[in-house]
Amino acid sequence: MSNQLFDSIVLGDRLALAKAITLVESENPNHQNEADELVSLALKLNKSSLRIGITGAPGVGKSTFINTLGTWLIKEKHKKVCVLAIDPSSQKNHGSILGDKTRMETLSMLETAYIRPSPAKGTLGGVARKTRESILLCEAAGYDTIIVETLGVGQSEYLADSLVDCLLLLLLPNAGDDLQAIKRGIMELADLIILTKADITEPARLNQAISDVANALQFIPNKFEGHKPSVCKSSINPNETVPAIWADIENFIVFQQSNGNFNSKRIVQKTEWIKEAVKEKLTTDFFNDPNIKKAIDVSLSEWLTGKNSLNALVDAIISKRKI
Ligand SMILES: Nc1nc2c(ncn2[C@@H]2O[C@H](COP(=O)(O)OP(=O)(O)O)[C@@H](O)[C@H]2O)c(=O)[nH]1
Ligand SMILES: [Mg+2]
Known part of the structure; x- marks a missing residue:
């Protein structure tokens, strides 16, 4: 049964992928063996992919940015993009998931995009495990770019970082947001920082915010030796902002691969798993x-x-x- 389902996943059958993720997320002990087999098969495939985490306070523009980035990656770079949205608040209400789907409307209509809001049930460790397994299944299905959206509350930034190769922190271009991020120790988890809503921010204020964040970063310990996160801007117009952001992500990944961090971080993540x-x-x-x-x-x-x-x-x- 699992083998047949797995073959369908590899062939790109989206219903099969959805079914497999449901098995992985299921709390029903009868589903665990099958989920386990599927994950083992996916692990063996060992597909290469890029896993990007997006975090930031509610309303900062994460889903909107993912819609813009994902659509651009599919159209300009011919990527297959999968979005897994983990929302710790979804246990209480399902409103935000609905909101996310509508914010990612352009992306969700593309054939090579797959969007899956995951119910963040259970402990953080449990959520991490289920998301790791879903990521592997999506990779088996041929998605080469995995984007994980997490709400920037509680410990969820640490959770996001433990799942991805590159963590993007989204901030609003005002002093309050970056001060909060510094206070909560989140700034030091970021591999790249993006100031959102550039199109509706006065240019002088935006530039001030960019230099404030860059200055703050000078006083924050490096997450990886020899690397300071770049500070970029995003807006609803992808051509103005996404190419620079993507270039920064690619540079960071090349840097991580050349010094061995890319592989060692993935090994640490598997050990955590x-x-x-x-x-x-x-x-x-x-x-x-x-x-x-x-x-x-x-x-x-x-x-x-x-x-x-x-x-x-x-x-x-x-x-x-x-x-
Ligand atoms: N003008 C403008 N509005 C934005 C931008 N990004 C997000 N928004 C708006 O901000 C609100 C929250 O965005 P959303 O993507 O749902 O934020 P999330 O909670 O971080 O996922 C929505 O009303 C968006 O339309 C942007 O770059 N420019
Ligand atoms: Mg969202």
Whole structure:
């Protein structure tokens, strides 16, 4: 069954790809074996691709930028572009996913584009694993440029960086946005910084914002030795801004390949993947163990009545596990 589905994916059958990603995302244990087989087959193919992460605060223009970049890449560079949108807020409401689809209208109508909003259910580690698996399946289907959109909240920038080769941070051209990014330590994760909405920003203000960000970068430790992120601008008109951005992305990738960082980052990511899978299995098995369930119930009353400290209870609970 998996082999047949996999063959269809490789042949470019989008329905087969959608079905496979649904299996990978499924919480149903009956789907796990099949998903596992599909991912192993995709891993073996070892297709080369470029994985780009896009992060930034809600409303900064991520989906609009992806629409512009993706469409340009397909039309000018003959790429096959896949967009995976991870939205941690989608657990509560589905509004933003709907919004993303409409913002990427031009791109979604192209035959060589594939857009998939992923429900960001579960732990960050769980989401990372599912997205990694979806990326591999998309690569097996022949998509050579994978764009991962994440909402810039909580820890999601770290999540995005752990999935891609190049992370783009989108900021609004005003001081508030870059100060926030500095405060939250996000600026140092970026491989490239893009100031959005250049078409509706006064040129003097835009230039000031570009030099403010470039200045701020001087005081931020380099993510990769010998590399400072470039600061670019984007607007709704792709021909004005996208060629320069793409040239910067390509230069960065050549730099990373020439110093070995490209491969070593992917190896670190694969190692993280194994660790996340182990953690997930241990956690699930642990909390499903009836002894543990009982021990947690007992601990609650002991803790509330002050009989035991939390640390002592944790040790007592762990000591009750089967293995
Ligand atoms: N004029 C202009 N508007 C933009 C640009 N980028 C985004 N917007 C608008 O800003 C709003 C939020 O954009 P969206 O792409 O959904 O942001 P996201 O939440 O970061 O994905 C939408 O109303 C867009 O039309 C741009 O470059 N120029
Ligand atoms: Mg969006």
